[in-house]
Amino acid sequence: MDIFKQIIEKFKSGDYAVSDHAIIEGRKDGIDPKTVEKLEYVAIHGKIIEEYPERKRILIYSEIEEDAIPVHIVVDYSELEEPVIITSYVPDSNYWIKYQIRKK
Numbered sequence: 001m002d003i004f005k006q007i008i009e010k011f012k013s014g015d016y017a018v019s020d021h022a023i024i025e026g027r028k029d030g031i032d033p034k035t036v037e038k039l040e041y042v043a044i045h046g047k048i049i050e051e052y053p054e055r056k057r058i059l060i061y062s063e064i065e066e067d068a069i070p071v072h073i074v075v076d077y078s079e080l081e082e083p084v085i086i087t088s089y090v091p092d093s094n095y096w097i098k099y100q101i102r103k104k
Contacts, residue, residue, distance in 0.1 A: 004048060004058070007075065007083050011043040017084045022073065026088035031064065031071060038064050039085050042071050049100045061091070061100050070099040 010016050018036050026035050046062030049072075056078040063070050072091050077083045091099045 029090040
């Protein structure tokens, strides 16, 4: 099975963790209330927009429809048995095209 599919399956089954940093940063950017549930939604339904294989991390994008805000999360999968959302934020349009392509 593809490693990214395995990661998604871990999120679907609840076998993942969310760092305090991801919760704090997400709340600062307006991903609140139910921050953890919203970050889980992004992990399951989002699109991988960047991969960092040397660090075993991926950047995932999705829009939280109920809040109408774009969200990025970084997932660390160095321990594949329990991937971790290590940070979350609302991307700045000054640095992203359609929140999915990094501007050069």
